[in-house]
Amino acid sequence: MKKAKLFSLGIVAVAGLTLLGACGNGGKSGSTDSTGGGSADGKTDAAHSVAIVTDIGGVDDRSFNQSAWEGLQAWGKQHDIARGVGGYDYIQSNEASEYTTNVNGAVQNGFKTIFGVGYLLKDSIEEAAAQNPDTQFGIIDDVIEGKDNVVSATFKDNEAAYLAGFAAAYTTKTNKVGFIGGEEGVVIDRFEAGFIKGVEDAAKALGKDIKVDPQYAASFGDPAKGKALAASMYQGGVDVIFHASGGTGAGVFQEAKAINEQLNEADLADKKVWVIGVDSDQQDEGAYKTKDGKEDNFTLASTLKGVGAAVQDISTRALEDKFPGGEHIVYGLKDGGVDITEGYLSDDAKAAIETAKQDVIDGKVEVPEKP
Numbered sequence: 001m002k003k004a005k006l007f008s009l010g011i012v013a014v015a016g017l018t019l020l021g022a023c024g025n026g027g028k029s030g031s032t033d034s035t036g037g038g039s040a041d042g043k044t045d046a047a048h049s050v051a052i053v054t055d056i057g058g059v060d061d062r063s064f065n066q067s068a069w070e071g072l073q074a075w076g077k078q079h080d081i082a083r084g085v086g087g088y089d090y091i092q093s094n095e096a097s098e099y100t101t102n103v104n105g106a107v108q109n110g111f112k113t114i115f116g117v118g119y120l121l122k123d124s125i126e127e128a129a130a131q132n133p134d135t136q137f138g139i140i141d142d143v144i145e146g147k148d149n150v151v152s153a154t155f156k157d158n159e160a161a162y163l164a165g166f167a168a169a170y171t172t173k174t175n176k177v178g179f180i181g182g183e184e185g186v187v188i189d190r191f192e193a194g195f196i197k198g199v200e201d202a203a204k205a206l207g208k209d210i211k212v213d214p215q216y217a218a219s220f221g222d223p224a225k226g227k228a229l230a231a232s233m234y235q236g237g238v239d240v241i242f243h244a245s246g247g248t249g250a251g252v253f254q255e256a257k258a259i260n261e262q263l264n265e266a267d268l269a270d271k272k273v274w275v276i277g278v279d280s281d282q283q284d285e286g287a288y289k290t291k292d293g294k295e296d297n298f299t300l301a302s303t304l305k306g307v308g309a310a311v312q313d314i315s316t317r318a319l320e321d322k323f324p325g326g327e328h329i330v331y332g333l334k335d336g337g338v339d340i341t342e343g344y345l346s347d348d349a350k351a352a353i354e355t356a357k358q359d360v361i362d363g364k365v366e367v368p369e370k371p
Helices: 011-015 064-078 096-108 119-131 157-169 186-206 223-235 246-260 265-271 307-319 347-361
Strands: 050-053 088-091 113-117 136-140 150-155 176-181 211-216 240-244 274-277 287-289 295-297 299-305 328-331 338-340
Touching: 050 064, 050 096, 050 307, 064 088, 064 113, 064 307, 088 096, 096 113, 096 119, 113 119, 113 307, 119 136, 119 150, 136 307, 150 307, 157 186, 157 240, 157 274, 157 299, 157 338, 157 347, 176 186, 176 223, 176 246, 186 211, 186 240, 186 347, 211 223, 223 240, 223 246, 240 246, 246 274, 307 328
Parallel strands: 050 088, 050 113, 113 136, 136 150, 150 328, 176 211, 176 240, 240 274, 274 299
Antiparallel strands: 287 295, 299 338
């Protein structure tokens, strides 16, 4: 495999894309349709065709998969390519057992470039790439080596999570913060490690002793488990939770909303609980009204991950016959591949985060990848 290299994403533009609800054939795995464009038979005459295969979070997870789908839609619009077989589309996986079937379905439908969105699809993409050397593949959030028809895209999630740690530390009133991960593995390890390091460094600067409670849902698609974990944490005194759990995170937001809706405006200063979003700006998920009718928001900030920009970038290169096969492209804080929103951070928190960000960029702080 060629040496890993950094590439600037222009992540702000992607973060600003409108969030979508479920669309197209979201509940139908292993097939595509032409509801978004194309001819009556679902085929288009595009110069290139691209499909993404999601993990179980789905394209309406307000997070990782949704970002990928938004990026692919932006690519289609940019190049006047219609949705459908022969253009661009997504295939949603409802269970892990569908990954291989869905990737093979994309191959059979003739898509020229096929992305596996998430490290859980690594084995399926690697197998399909070996069996279909003339098809281009991309794996997001993992690395496949030794195949010239596969490009690997990973992100320095630990760097964005480091900034989330500062956000939590500068906001907590109880000096207890939480982390909720989806499934354990090298990717979510980066989120947990970066977050804990950020909390520790910020706590030192503040002269505080802040505890971090890390928990895992063992799923990226279980909102009920996310809600239960969040409830336990909040009941235990945690007042800020950073989630890196895909669709499971919907439950974290549900629990924070349920708690905050029982508070009056006068209670917010001491009793409000917060959520830090992940992968895309999840501010809309935090909107609510207090018990006495005040409109408010509990999404403290969101870490940003340019999944959609990566899909769009690689798809454009493929369209231009410059597919970076065999390469491992790394998207990090220094080149704008990851970041954090300002959200509802205090001025002190924003200033501290800006300094911390520059320290990482300048190499003064090395953020760990493992807890």
